Amino acid sequence: MTEESSFGARLKALRLQRGLSQAALAGDEISTGYLSRLESGARQPTDRVITYLAKRLEVDRSAFDALPGGSSLAQGLGIATSSDTDEAVEDLIAVLATAQDEDPLLRWQALWLIARYWQRRGERTEEQACLEELAEVADELELPALQCRSRTQLARCLRSTGQVARALELAVQAYHEAQEAGLSTSDTGTALLALVSVEAEAGRLPDARAHAQELVELVAGRTDTLRVEALWSAATVSSRYGDDESAHAYLTQAMQALDSRVDPVLWARLRLAAASLYLQSRPALTEPARKCLTEAETALALVGTPVQQQELLVLQAHLAFEEGRYEDARAAHDRLDLDTLVLTYRDRIRLQTLDSLLMIVEGHQAQGLAQLKELGEEARRTSYLDLAAEIWRVLAETLENTGRSKSAAG
Structure with a gap:
């Protein structure tokens, strides 16, 4: 891809990231036809147009620059993998948008990174579209591990957006793929995590409880984050069953098993989960919930994403309500912009x-x-x-x- 066509690809990627139509981006200064030719590479922009588009997109002019040393999918993937920055992934999105006849394995790897990027930002629509393509490419490659991982992540995404019926179908499929192919404990455990969460949401609590127990046994003896998430999952299912004692015991094990220095984000998320379960107990356990939220707030001030900051504020509102501080609960509720929620x-x-x-x-x-x-x-x-x-x-x-x-x- 030439440097000239790279401008068009970057322009289109930036426009789509912001959910803008060509007409909305063009505004009053340029025509949509001219903008379309810019995105296709048929026309080259003047300095004035670059400045105008950068202002409309609220980015620096450098956002249109081509990737250094070329812009093939392999190069873009290498840069994104090694730099681990959002800017590198955004460059990769632009490269992938114009990549043709590339190695499908490279495409799968690129889509995997991009899907994680959308997930961090709470952009569920973009994440789902990316994961749908990820699953298609995995099927094309016919690699069980990639098929299992793709469907597991897609099931998680669909569950978070309220599409629980299809999420359940995909989670079951991913779990069976892991079993039939004899995949690693990591792949099987991650598939089980997704399956348990979806079964719980769908009200299939006996199945969820059985799979949660299977998951805890599968990861017994491990010291990684998979064991922590397994215990968290078991706690959630126990809470849905009304077994608060077991739920709190599982969560306590999970929190004790994870050092904040190993994974500070997961450490904070566990505190949010614990606070949520404490507040859903009957009667609500407000004292331990407040302690967990205070710890989470301190950590998230340093490492929190917009999604986690919103989750924290929501739980603070619930805590205020349970404590009878209704004005504080309403104030916390109203601080959330309902049009930009990524919950x-x-x-x-x-x-x-x-x-x-x-x-x-x-x-x-x-x-x-x-x-x-x-x-x-x-x-x-x-x-x-x-x-x-x-x-x-x-x-x-x-x-x-x-x-x-x-x-x-x-």
Whole structure:
């Protein structure tokens, strides 16, 4: 790819990253036809146009530069792998957009890196599109390990966006591929992690519990993050079963097994998970939840992603509600920009559930109850049966408390 055509590829990649149409990027200064020819490489930009487009895209002019020493997929992949920076992955995205007749194994490796980039940024739509292609390339290569990894990651992505039925299908397939091909403990364990989480979301708790136990036994004796995540997964399933004692025991093991210096991000995420489980206990265990959130907040100030910062704020809002600090809960809720949320589907629904409960406390009872009913029905329609059951329980408790209040007033 020439330096001239590289400009067009970078321009198109930057535009798509920001979700802009050609018309939106062109604005009033240039035509969409001219912009299209720039992206295809048929026209070369003037300095004035480069400056204009950089301003529209909110990037420096250097963002359009070609990769040093050429821009083949192999070169772009090598640079992205060795530098481990977002800028290198963004260059790789531009190269991949124009790569043709490349080695499919190189393409798979590039897509794997790019999918992780989108995941870190919380860009679920882009991540899913990348993972869909990743799975297709893995099938073309007919390599069981790559097929298993691709479907595992795609299942995780679909679960986080509320597509639990298809996520379950892919997770089962990935797990069977791992078993049939005799893949490593790492691949099999990662596939099981995805399967357990999806089964739990789908309300298939007996299956989830059995697979969680299988997973914990599979990684017994290991000292890596896979064992930590296995214990975390088992804790989540135990909590869904209402077995808070086992859930807390698993989480305690997980937190004790991980040094913050080994993986500070996972260390902080474990604290968020523990706080969430403490707050979902009945009654809510607010003291240990507050301790976990304080520890997580300190760590995430240094290493947190936008996704984790939002998760922290959501849990702080839940904690304030459980402690009866309703104004603080509403303030934390309102600090979240609902149009730019990068939370998982479950966390989004739970945030809306909190909003409903706050409405009721604030005197908007009919509106809050109606929203709770809508959320329960939505969770049921999307096959998130466990989440739906949680919302219906909250609704029943709210109605019961409301009835008691009316009786006392009468």
